[in-house]
Amino acid sequence: MTHATYPLSGQATPSLNKAQWRIIFLASLGGSLEFYDFIIYGIFVQYISAQFFPANDPYVSLILSFSVLALGFLARPFGGAVLGILGDRYGRRPVFIGSLGLTTLATIAIGLLPNYQSWGIAAPLLLVAFRLVQGICLGGELPGAVTYAVEAAPARAGLACGFIIFCVNVGVLIATLVNLGIQYALPPQDVADYGWRIAFLLGGVIGLVSFALRRKLEESPEFVNLHGKATRHPLRELMRHHGRSVLVAAGVAAIIAGFNGMLYGFVPAFLVKTLHYPAPDVALAMTVALVVSSVGLILAGWAGDFVPGRLILRAGSLGLVVVVIPLFALMANHGASIVLVLSLLSLVFSLASGIWPSILAGLFPTQVRFTGIALSYNVSVTLLSGFAPLAATALIAQTGMNSAPALYIAASAALTFWCSFLIPARSASALPPA
Numbered sequence: 101m102t103h104a105t106y107p108l109s110g111q112a113t114p115s116l117n118k119a120q121w122r123i124i125f126l127a128s129l130g131g132s133l134e135f136y137d138f139i140i141y142g143i144f145v146q147y148i149s150a151q152f153f154p155a156n157d158p159y160v161s162l163i164l165s166f167s168v169l170a171l172g173f174l175a176r177p178f179g180g181a182v183l184g185i186l187g188d189r190y191g192r193r194p195v196f197i198g199s200l201g202l203t204t205l206a207t208i209a210i211g212l213l214p215n216y217q218s219w220g221i222a223a224p225l226l227l228v229a230f231r232l233v234q235g236i237c238l239g240g241e242l243p244g245a246v247t248y249a250v251e252a253a254p255a256r257a258g259l260a261c262g263f264i265i266f267c268v269n270v271g272v273l274i275a276t277l278v279n280l281g282i283q284y285a286l287p288p289q290d291v292a293d294y295g296w297r298i299a300f301l302l303g304g305v306i307g308l309v310s311f312a313l314r315r316k317l318e319e320s321p322e323f324v325n326l327h328g329k330a331t332r333h334p335l336r337e338l339m340r341h342h343g344r345s346v347l348v349a350a351g352v353a354a355i356i357a358g359f360n361g362m363l364y365g366f367v368p369a370f371l372v373k374t375l376h377y378p379a380p381d382v383a384l385a386m387t388v389a390l391v392v393s394s395v396g397l398i399l400a401g402w403a404g405d406f407v408p409g410r411l412i413l414r415a416g417s418l419g420l421v422v423v424v425i426p427l428f429a430l431m432a433n434h435g436a437s438i439v440l441v442l443s444l445l446s447l448v449f450s451l452a453s454g455i456w457p458s459i460l461a462g463l464f465p466t467q468v469r470f471t472g473i474a475l476s477y478n479v480s481v482t483l484l485s486g487f488a489p490l491a492a493t494a495l496i497a498q499t500g501m502n503s504a505p506a507l508y509i510a511a512s513a514a515l516t517f518w519c520s521f522l523i524p525a526r527s528a529s530a531l532p533p534a
Contacts, residue, residue, distance in 0.1 A: 116260070120253040126317050127248040128264050129310035130200040132271030134238045136303050137207050138172070139275035139364075141231070144296035151215035152224045164224075168231050173486050175235030180474030181335065183240025187247065187470035188334035192320045195470075196244045199237040200314055204307030206230040206237075211300030242268065242457075243474035250461040251322040251469075258409060261457035262401020269394040272364075276387060278302060322466045334471040338464075342472060345463040349476035351519030352459055354484055355417050355452045358512025361485030362505055363389075363445075366492045375431070375502060377438055389442035396450025401458070409455045409462075410523040416451025417517040421510050423448055428506035452516065459523060484512055 116124070141148070153164040187195040210230050216223045242264070249260035278299050286295045331337050338346065368386060371377040404412055427445055430436045457473075464472035488508060495504035 114255050116253055116256050120256070120260070123252040123317065124249050124260050124263055126314050127196070127245040127252075128267035129314055130196070130203070130241045131245050131264060131268045132274070133200070133207075133303060133307050133310055134203050134234065134241045134271070135268050136271040136275045136306070137203065137234055137300075138238065139272050140278070140296075140299045140303060141172075143275065143279045144299060147292045147296045148227075150292065151217075152213075152227050154216050168228055170486070171228060172231040172235030172238070173482060175232050176239035177475070177478040177482050179236030179239030180243060180478035181239075181471065182236070184243060184471035184474035185334045187240070187244060188468055189332060191323055192244060192248055192251075192470065193317055195240065196248065196317065197311070197314055199240050199244065200307065200311050203234055203237045203241070204304055204311055206233040207300055207307055208304035211297045211304060239478050240470075240474055243470060243477055246457040246461055246473055247470045248317075248320055250458060251320040251466070254322075256405050257458040257461060258401040258404025258455060259398075260401075261461070262398045262404075262454040264457060265401075265453060266394050266398050269390055269397075273387070273390055273394075275299075276383075276390075280383075326466060331467045334468045335475075338468040338471050338475070342464060342468060346472060346476045348519050348522045349460045349463050349472065350480040351515050352413065352456055352523070353477045353480040353516075354512045354519070355420065355449070355516035356456055357481040357484035358488065358509050359420070359449050361481075361488030362492060362509055363442075365485065366489040366505065367442075370492070370505070371431075371438065375434070377434075381438055385438040385442045388439050389446040392443045393446035393450045393453060396447050397454030400451045400454030404455045404458055408525075409459045410520050410525075412455045413452055413459060413523075414517060414520040416448065416453075416455070417513045417520060419448045419451065420445075420513040421517060424509045424513070425503065425506045428503040428509075432502035452513075463523070 149164065155164070183195050183199060210227065213219075213226055213230070214223055219226075245264045246261055249264050250257040253260045282291060282295045282298060363386075368382055371382045371385075372379050400412055400416070424445065427441050431438060431441045460473045460477065461469060491508050492505035495507055496502060498504075
């Protein structure tokens with residue numbers, strides 16, 4: 101099978117039917133849950149560190165707990181490669197169902213895991229193991245959902261993928277709301293003792309429901325149409341025949357990795373601790389920015405079914421290069437409402453956020469699509485998102501400017517802008533009918 105192509109000029113773009121919406125919805129469930137889990141861990145990390153990594157120095161305890169979060173991040177490329185290979189060799193459905201089941205079990209296990217005082221060294225070791233399982237599964241979840249969506253609705257790949265990313269944002273929003281509910285419902289000591297466990301167990305319940313629903317998924321029609329000719333060595337074929345596409349795809353995802361790593365991994369604490377914004381104002385700004393981004397990316401995905409996705413990506417990445425530095429300067433100098441600044445940044449970013457998945461899917465043929473998306477996306481996210489907080493701190497120290505983290509986002513967006521010119525003109529956004 102060749103690469104994806106756009107609909108012919110003047111050709112009507114069909115609407116998604118009920119069966120396609122059903123598949124897209126079921127495919128999106130795991131992404132919501134798995135990002136919920138990662139956000140919940142970050143929110144409650146101080147309580148988890150106290151129960152599983154007791155130390156005389158509370159900072160040592162917190163560092164150890166953050167290290168577990170980092171391990172989950174580092175497991176993503178490995179998980180993406182393994183699950184991608186299995187998905188391209190044996191089918192999307194078994195991998196997709198299995199990864200969600202494992203994530204759900206790990207989430208429930210963390211919520212029920214006895215602390216260090218009860219189980220000794222076994223407690224933190226098991227916590228590390230469960231987080232690694234979640235990281236490995238997360239590495240294949242979003243690439244699998246994108247693969248499923250574009251192969252179920254090839255002519256509306258842009259809208260289908262936009263909805264997938266929208267549901268990921270919903271998972272982040274649910275995690276934020278669950279945190280607020282627990283903080284308001286329980287006294288601080290109860291939150292530290294057992295309140296954080298409620299958040300994980302709630303995620304487990306959501307996962308069980310999602311698992312039951314996802315079992316109703318049929319195999320991807322494009323994979324079925326391979327008629328048993330799926331490649332036995334997807335990674336080998338990918339690197340031998342599609343190595344350039346992997347590099348281009350990683351560059352396309354750079355803007356996503358750099359922006360999200362900075363916005364969610366560094367900015368909230370930076371705004372409160374360094375720039376001295378009130379914590380409630382920061383929470384409100386982050387929530388509004390998430391909503392603005394969610395609406396914008398759906399519109400960008402929808403537009404990608406009618407115009408070349410690479411043009412939308414180009415506009416979004418160039419726009420972010422232009423506005424991110426002055427907007428960060430306004431934020432650093434308290435020159436404008438923090439809600440307005442983060443909303444404007446998220447609105448510009450949403451152009452790229454809504455279109456990148458369908459572009460990545462279009463860069464790879466069916467036989468290696470799952471592996472190609474998983475490898476390129478996870479390498480980019482691990483490198484650029486994982487190191488974003490460290491890079492931001494180093495930039496501020498070297499320049500003496502609190503707005504310096506904007507340079508990291510601008511560089512990531514510039515890389516994506518450059519790669520937008522390397523995307524084949526007949527690639528991405530819509531796939532030929534299976």
